[in-house]
Amino acid sequence: MIDQEEVVVVRLGHRPGRDDRMTTHVALTARALGADRVVLPDNATDAVETARDVTDRFGGPFTVESTDALQGFLRGWEGAIVHLTMYGEPVEQRIEAIRKRHRSGPLAVVVGAEKVPFEVYDLATFNVGVTNQPHSEVAALAVTLDRLFEGAELDRPWVNADKRVVPQAAGKRVVDESD
Amino acid sequence: MIDQEEVVVVRLGHRPGRDDRMTTHVALTARALGADRVVLPDNATDAVETARDVTDRFGGPFTVESTDALQGFLRGWEGAIVHLTMYGEPVEQRIEAIRKRHRSGPLAVVVGAEKVPFEVYDLATFNVGVTNQPHSEVAALAVTLDRLFEGAELDRPWVNADKRVVPQAAGKRVVDESD
Numbered sequence: 001m002i003d004q005e006e007v008v009v010v011r012l013g014h015r016p017g018r019d020d021r022m023t024t025h026v027a028l029t030a031r032a033l034g035a036d037r038v039v040l041p042d043n044a045t046d047a048v049e050t051a052r053d054v055t056d057r058f059g060g061p062f063t064v065e066s067t068d069a070l071q072g073f074l075r076g077w078e079g080a081i082v083h084l085t086m087y088g089e090p091v092e093q094r095i096e097a098i099r100k101r102h103r104s105g106p107l108a109v110v111v112g113a114e115k116v117p118f119e120v121y122d123l124a125t126f127n128v129g130v131t132n133q134p135h136s137e138v139a140a141l142a143v144t145l146d147r148l149f150e151g152a153e154l155d156r157p158w159v160n161a162d163k164r165v166v167p168q169a170a171g172k173r174v175v176d177e178s179d
Numbered sequence: 180m181i182d183q184e185e186v187v188v189v190r191l192g193h194r195p196g197r198d199d200r201m202t203t204h205v206a207l208t209a210r211a212l213g214a215d216r217v218v219l220p221d222n223a224t225d226a227v228e229t230a231r232d233v234t235d236r237f238g239g240p241f242t243v244e245s246t247d248a249l250q251g252f253l254r255g256w257e258g259a260i261v262h263l264t265m266y267g268e269p270v271e272q273r274i275e276a277i278r279k280r281h282r283s284g285p286l287a288v289v290v291g292a293e294k295v296p297f298e299v300y301d302l303a304t305f306n307v308g309v310t311n312q313p314h315s316e317v318a319a320l321a322v323t324l325d326r327l328f329e330g331a332e333l334d335r336p337w338v339n340a341d342k343r344v345v346p347q348a349a350g351k352r353v354v355d356e357s358d
Contacts, residue, residue: 018200021197021200021201022200022201022204025201025314025315025317025318028312028313028314028315029314029315029318031312031314032309032310032312032313032314032318033310033314033318033322054312054313058312058313085351086344087344087346087347087350087351087352087353088346088347088348089346089347089348090333090334090346091333092330092333092334118350121349121350122349124349127347127348127349129344129346130211130321130333131211131212131332131333131335132343132344132345132346133207133210133211133233133237133337133344134207134211134233134237135204135207135208135210135211135212136204136207136208136317136321138204138315138317138318138321139204139208139211139212139317139318139320139321140321141318142309142315142317142318142319142321142322143212143321143322143325146322146325146326147325151271153310154269154270154271154309154310155269155271156310158312164311165265165266165308165311165312166311167266167267167268167269167308167311168266168267168268168306169267169268169306170300170301170303170306171266171297171300172266173266174266
């Protein structure tokens with residue numbers, strides 16, 4: 001990506017069943033849009049499996065981890081923390097400061113499920129909102145990563161991919177590169 | 180928004196239960212990120228209700244519709260159609276052409292659920308991908324709208340809002356404007 005420091009996406013909170021697809025989409029969006037790693041709650045077993053499977057087939061580098069101590073992970077994180085929340089400051093006003101912090105160190109981008117503990121607002125270096133409207137943590141993550149990387153993430157090269165999609169004006173073309 | 184022509188987001192396909200939250204997030208993302216209207220499958224009753232409720236509380240203008248004839252809606256659509264698909268051409272290469280079409284007419288942005296009928300690829304003026312990686316239709320929609328409107332959607336004014344979030348560096352502040 002644009003620089004060498006890690007960007008890790010952290011998914012806080014997960015209700016098995018109800019949140020399976022949202023958490024999976026958070027993980028896959030993190031991978032597709034330039035993050036190096038995603039850390040999921042350890043009860044998000046479906047999402048962990050799907051994100052690893054997609055990485056196996058479509059390439060990396062991308063790491064999928066899970067833990068039962070996500071707040072502990074954030075407490076011990078030695079870089080800036082960007083918490084995406086509809087209550088936060090406008091992302092478009094803070095993105096330059098975020099990018100600047102990222103130039104000199106790793107970045108954790110945190111997206112919550114339902115209710116985020118107040119400690120996370122305090123731990124965060126930046127509480128930012130992609131609008132102050134209720135919508136989707138997946139949408140907020142996507143816009144934030146696209147702005148953070150300034151579009152460079154969109155043609156990220158993939159290594160160890162078995163499958164590669166060849167862009168088409170209409171229809172589908174997938175090349176098998178596993179041979 | 181940037182111009183007067185309508186942008187409508189169309190959600191194609193919906194499996195009740197399984198897709199409830201994804202379809203809801205599509206609708207809320209459409210509203211938050213500058214679309215004028217969303218058209219949902221008529222079996223997406225939860226998503227219709229939630230999107231209308233959010234519009235009642237947080238403001239509009241935003242219209243939520245549903246129909247049992249979404250492909251018919253697209254066949255009769257008299258503007259450009261942007262179909263978001265991981266098999267499509269890079270959005271960053273086509274966004275200027277899309278924006279140009281939007282200057283002179285309405286735009287439908289189509290996001291599918293599982294499998295999209297081949298007819299939709301043919302009906303589409305543009306089949307575009309936000310990367311050619313598998314991730315999330317919500318993420319793809321968010322990046323596409325943000326690029327289409329060039330960020331102007333992020334501080335869209337809202338009318339008839341009962342609730343307004345006041346951006347905070349930490350914590351939450353919501354003002355009740357219903358009085």
